[in-house]
Amino acid sequence: MTEQTKTIEKPIVDNISNVSEWLVNHSDLIVQYCINIVAAILILFIGNLIAKGIAKGVSRGLHKKRMDPAVIEFVHGIVRYLLLAIVLIAALSRLGVQTASVVAVIGAAGLAIGLALQGSLSNFAAGVLIVGFRPFRSGDYVEIAGVAGSVESIQIFQTVLTTPDNKVVIVPNSSVIGNPITNYSRHKTRRIDLVIGVSYKADLQKTKEVLYNVLANEPRLLKDPAPNVGVLTLGASSVDLVVRPWVNTADYWNVYFDLVQKIKEELDANGIEIPFPQMDVHLNKLDS
Known part of the structure; x- marks a missing residue:
């Protein structure tokens, strides 16, 4: 073996030795990080299943009370997304991220996103008003913003109508609230x-x-x-x-x-x- 080869191999061996030594010295920290990552993944996976189960349970409970299907779908979406947000924060907390900081960042980001997505937020607020005041129910034949059809569902940001010729029309909730609503099915x-x-x-x-x-x-x-x-x-x-x-x-x-x-x-x-x-x-x- 030449002197040049020995000169090249020595730094490599030294680096490997340093890495091995670092791994041995920080083995407890590495194990802890691995456990936290696995736990965070499990929290996301199991939390998602629990969120789905709770949302479905709420839907079944509202069905038993004979609530309007359109309202049930709206509440189902709200409950599921709120629970998913809680699960995400719990997973980040398990990874060692300060949840207070996360909440602050989410608040600041929410303000910026809210300014950028005013239309979406107005649609969400309008959806809450539709569910609260209930100017129509699922299956009612209505005319909204120049579109006539049967109400299929009330979602978080839009209301879905089915026309008599079986076309699906999606109307933003803000347009529903901001325009006259003609309900042809309200009275018998x-x-x-x-x-x-x-x-x-x-x-x-x-x-x-x-x-x-x-x-x-x-x-x-x-x-x-x-x-x-x-x-x-x-x-x-x-x-x-x-x-x-x-x-x-x-x-x-x-x-x-x-x-x-x-x-x-x-x-x-x-x-x-x-x-x-x-x-x-x-x-x-x-x-x-």
Whole structure:
């Protein structure tokens, strides 16, 4: 072995010896760190399972109390994320991180994030208001911010609607609170408003009798409140009558469509004309 090789190997051997000596001298510290890391991982793993279990338990308890499913989903999300935050702080504490410092850092970061994510925080606050005041429930058919659909769920930051043609529309909670909400399902009954135009030559009394007969032969209409038929306006091409029966909310659209068809058929059967927009043109002959 040459002198140059010996010169290279000596520092390596010395370094290995120093590392071994350091490991022996600090073996207790290394073991403690390893135990803390394993414990922190176990805290995260087991804590996550416990958080899920508690959140599911809360959901089951609310289901037993027959709470609105949309509210249950909102509360489930809040409980789970709060517990996960506690688990994370516990894991950091096990690693030796000062939790007071962590809380202070989280507070400062929360302020900065809050300023940057004002929209998300407003959506969260709006979600709390929706759950608190409950302007609608899961399954209600509503119109919000120009979107109509059935409420599928109320989440932390958004409300999910399903349209009649089975499209999913996600509306931010702040838009829900900041816009008028039309709830078509809140009451058990609804009024159908139909405008029927007939010719100016038609016998209005006979027309009203035909319309009342159609309503009387529809078993799904409510007797109380009683249906109403009256002359609404004298239009440009027709006399417009309004037909206003009451029906159970669940039957609204089926009855609506059937009534329109039956009214058309009965007016035709009784010789009552439903005019289309028209214009009378008079030509005057001029002498040459």
